[in-house]
Amino acid sequence: AGLMGADHAKIVAEELPGAKLQLICDMDQQRARLVADACGAVDIATDPNGAIARHDVDAVIIASPDFTHAPLSMACIAMGKRVLCEKPLSQSSADCIAVMETEQKAGAKFVQLGFMRRYDRSYQEMKQALDNGHLGRALMMHNFHRNVETPAADFTGAMAITNSAPHEFDVVRYVLGTEYASISAFQPRRSDARVAPVVMV
Ligand SMILES: NC(=O)c1ccc[n+]([C@@H]2O[C@H](COP(=O)([O-])OP(=O)(O)OC[C@H]3O[C@@H](n4cnc5c(N)ncnc54)[C@H](O)[C@@H]3O)[C@@H](O)[C@H]2O)c1
Structure with missing residues (x-):
């Protein structure tokens, strides 16, 4: 629910036909609440892994700090959830390759990066x-x-x-x-x- 997350949330809520903004997750609960209320999200959370695992979440946008991108993308692939992850995928090429290998093993494209x-x-x-x-x-x-x-x-x-x-x-x-x-x-x-x-x- 930072700068980019709030922007993505607004776009999902207002400009993506067929999408429903279900959940705003931020480790700062107040920020999550602020963005959820502004965009009409159904619920808030503070634990990203719990949020990714929820049955009422079909797809995920990751807009938390850079170091969280690779582990959270991996969690999305493990749960079979499509993810739009902000760039960079990681600050280390080894981590990037690990995410790509995990995706290839899963046999489908799960991760798109925010290269707009x-x-x-x-x-x-x-x-x-x-x-x-x-x-x-x-x-x-x-x-x-x-x-x-x-x-x-x-x-x-x-x-x-x-x-x-x-x-x-x-x-x-x-x-x-x-x-x-x-x-x-x-x-x-x-x-x-x-x-x-x-x-x-
Ligand atoms: N595509 C682009 O052009 C573009 C532009 C700006 C930023 N970005 C990317 O977007 C990401 C976010 O940038 P920002 O400027 O919005 O940052 P920000 O600091 O405004 O927001 C980050 C949010 O993540 C929350 N957070 C921190 N650690 C967390 C965790 N472990 N789990 C859940 N939430 C956590 C923080 O509380 C904060 O609300 C960065 O990775 C940045 O590289 C992309």
């Missing part, structure tokens, strides 16, 4: 212009990710890679249709206490 740029018309038009030869062959893709302010007070340079850059990782794959060979990351030193920009090649 693929559904953004500008990105779709850019991909189309490349695919139909209108722009010629792509030689380089140059991406910037700017936030007006850092999303959390404890945001680190490493989080620029594990939290923000997954959007670039996804959209480069989507637009160019290629896989990465390697990625190098650089971060200059700043003279003040703020997080310096991270440059990835």
Whole structure:
């Protein structure tokens, strides 16, 4: 029931035909209650595993902090529940692979990640212009990710890679249709206490 969770809840309640917002779960009960009341959810909970296991829950949106995504996605797969999980799937590639292997063993696609740029018309038009030869062959893709302010007070340079850059990782794959060979990351030193920009090649 944080920033993203409240937004997802509103969308499910107001814009998804056929969907019913059954349950808002947050370890902060007050937040869960606030969002549930604002969006007309039937019930609230504070334990995510209990919430995922409930019989009156068919599908799950995970919008809790990054480190919870892989274990909660695994819990959804174990319960046979489809899940829209916010990016990143994990901050560790080993955990990401573990979730993917669990899903493959289960034999169906259960997990979709919150990579919404693929559904953004500008990105779709850019991909189309490349695919139909209108722009010629792509030689380089140059991406910037700017936030007006850092999303959390404890945001680190490493989080620029594990939290923000997954959007670039996804959209480069989507637009160019290629896989990465390697990625190098650089971060200059700043003279003040703020997080310096991270440059990835
Ligand atoms: N797709 C996007 O563009 C996009 C944009 C912003 C954030 N995100 C992702 O969304 C996720 C949430 O970000 P946010 O900005 O909404 O954070 P937030 O801090 O506003 O909300 C997180 C919520 O999770 C709750 N919580 C914490 N640990 C929990 C646990 N173990 N079980 C249940 N609830 C728990 C907190 O009480 C809080 O209400 C992050 O993983 C972030 O990377 C995605």
